[in-house]
Amino acid sequence: MEMLRRTLLTLLAGASIAAVVTAPALAQSDETGSLRLMTFGGDAQLKATQDAVARFNEKYPNVTVEVGIDSVSGGWGDFVSRVLQQYNAGQQYDVYHTAVETLQSFAARDMFLPLDDFIAANDTFADFDQRLFELTEYKGSTYFIPSTWNNIMVNYNRALFEEAGIEFPSREWTWEEFADIAQQLTVRDAGGNVTQFGYEVPSFFFGLMPWFFSNGTSPITEDWTASNMTDPKVKETLEYLYDLIHEYKVSPVPGQEGIENQFFAGQIAMISRGHWIVQNAISSELDMDVAVQPARESHNTVIGFGAYGISSKTASPELAEALVLELLSPETQQAEGELGGAVPGRRSAAETEGFLAFPPSAALYYETLPDTQAVPSPANFQEVDQIVMRYFTAMMTGEISIDDGIAQADQELTRSFQRIARITQ
Known part of the structure; x- marks a missing residue:
C-alpha cells in the first residue's frame, strides 16, 4: 500500500511512472518477449491495469510488460504532444491507453495499427455498447478499441439540497430551473462573501460541452472540420454561463485550483464531472448523487472514452493483441468500474451490485448513453482545446467581451483547421 501511495503522489505531480509487472503462474505459452504499455488515470486505473498484467503473465510468463502511467494533468492536448515526442525519439510504447480526444490526431499520422480484423475475430467485444465502436472509426477503419467511458453529469451534494x-x-429540469436552484444553494455571510457556491462553471473543454450540446450547438462544426463560433447559440450559451458567474454569482470565476476539493468539502453544491470523481466522493464520505444535464433544447451531454491502440511500430503485434484482450477482459472492466474509475465499456460490468451501489443514481450513466455526443476531437484537437479554453477563460473573467472573444476565437480556429487540412488530405 505504501508503494501504491507513493506512486499516486507521483501521478499528482504530473509525472509518468514505469514498473515491470510479472506474476509467476502455470505456463500456457512459451513465447518470450517484452511489451511497453502506457495507460492513464489514477489509483483505480493503475490497480486494474497491474492486475490485468498479472493475469496476462499467467498465460505468458516469459513476456515482460513495462507499465507507464500518465496523470494527463495538463489535458489531452499536452498528452498528444508527449506521445508525438516519444515517436519522434523512437521511444514509443507498444500499447497505448488513450482517449477519444486524441484518436484523430494519432490515426491521421498513421501511428497505430488498424484493428478491424482483430475485432472481428474476437466475439468477446459483443458485450461492449456498439455506440462506443462507432466513435472510434477514422476514415472507415477502427484504430482503437473502447475500454471505459465518461459522460458528464451534474454531480450534486444531496445533504446541501436537503438543508x-x-x-x-x-429528469426534466431546464436551464432556468438550474439557475434558480444554483441561487438557492449559494450561501453568503453577513458581509456578502460567498461561503458556499451553488455551482462551478467548468473550466475545461470536456466539462463545458454539455452546455453547448444541450443548446443544440458546439464551438466547432458537427463534422469537426471548421469553427462554429459564430453560431448565435454559441453566444447564447456563453452569455448564460457568464451570467451564472457575474449576474447570479453562483459560481467561482473559472481558472481557480482545488475546485473538486471544495466540492468534496461541501463548499460547492454542484459540479459537472464524469464518473471519475466517484472514488474521491466515497473516500470523502460525500452524500453525492448524479443528475442529467439541464436542458435548453435537449438533455444531451458529452461522452469521452478511453481506448486501447497498438503502435504501428510495435515489434510484437500478436503479443500486443493478447495484452489488449486481457486489459479489456470482464475482470478488468469490473474492477475499474467498482474501484470508482470510469464507466465500464462492457455493459455487464456496469450492471454489477458493486458498480450500482454508488452513487444512488448510478444507473443513469448507461441510461443517458443515447443522449450523448462525442467530445469534438478533430486531428488538431490540441490546438482547438487551447484556443477555445483560452478565449473562454478570457470571456468569463471579463478580460475580453463575449463578442470580441467569439470573433477572435473563430479566426484562430479557422487558421488551425486550414493547417490541419493540409496534413490530413
Missing part, C-alpha cells in the same frame, strides 16, 4: 429544502433534480 436548503430543495427537491433533488428531476
